[in-house]
Amino acid sequence: xxxxxxxxxxxxRILKAASLLPDFSTPTGIFxxxxxxxxxxxxxxxxxxxxxxxxxxxxxxxxVDGDTGSFSVQAVMGFILGxxxxxxxxxxxxxxxxxxxxxxxxxxxVMFFIIAGLMKLIYSLKSDGSLKYESLVGMTxxxxxxxxxxxxxxxxxxxxxxxxxxxMAAVQEGETPLPAQTRIExxxxxxxxxxxxxxxxxxSSQQ
Numbered sequence: 001x002x003x004x005x006x007x008x009x010x011x012x013r014i015l016k017a018a019s020l021l022p023d024f025s026t027p028t029g030i031f032x033x034x035x036x037x038x039x040x041x042x043x044x045x046x047x048x049x050x051x052x053x054x055x056x057x058x059x060x061x062x063x064v065d066g067d068t069g070s071f072s073v074q075a076v077m078g079f080i081l082g083x084x085x086x087x088x089x090x091x092x093x094x095x096x097x098x099x100x101x102x103x104x105x106x107x108x109x110v111m112f113f114i115i116a117g118l119m120k121l122i123y124s125l126k127s128d129g130s131l132k133y134e135s136l137v138g139m140t141x142x143x144x145x146x147x148x149x150x151x152x153x154x155x156x157x158x159x160x161x162x163x164x165x166x167x168m169a170a171v172q173e174g175e176t177p178l179p180a181q182t183r184i185e186x187x188x189x190x191x192x193x194x195x196x197x198x199x200x201x202x203x204s205s206q207q
Contacts, residue, residue: 027097028088031104035084042077075116082111133189136161140185140199147171147178147196157184157196170194 086107087100095103139159147155147170155178157170171193172178178198188195 027100028091031084031088031091031100033084034080035088038077038080038084042074042081045073045077074119075112078111078115079108081108083108133191136166136186136189136194138186140183141166141196143170143178143180143182143184146180149173149175149177153193157186157194159186159194168192168194170196172196172198174198 083104087104090103091097091100136159139161141157141159143155144158144167145154145156147157149172151171151173153169153171155170155172156167159166159168169192170184172184172195174197178184178196183199184196185199186194186196
């Protein structure tokens, strides 16, 4: 217990000596407090998102607009960080409260739009990384598990999509089974199943 008390005292002395100790009685201390609040909240948000990611969850710690992420909590945290530290540095450098507010607002707005843009980019990459099954139509592949005739289920195919190798259930409207390794073309696609046709009709030896 004594170790933690001593450590806290040393940290407090260092922060006070560097004028980094939050103090609501002075302009510098107020800006410093805002900066530390933004820093701690951002660190907490990052920790929560990291734990959720490690646990395999899909926690989006901060999207208010899930489609674009333009007005996300991350962007608001960026504004608070920019306002706090920008105003703090302006005041510490000899500027008055007015200059500190102006600089803080400028830095905060810049940080807001930078983080909002980054979040929008991240969301778009996440969206682009998910497979759009209709994009498989027209692609070719091979039969992985023999496909029965007349639309009967049970077959599987493998299609080399630009983003990944896709293995999916498949049916076909032909009158003969399509054995493994038969080259096929995708003519229709849903989330669960592809409809295919042979690129080259199977030979009698494969039937």
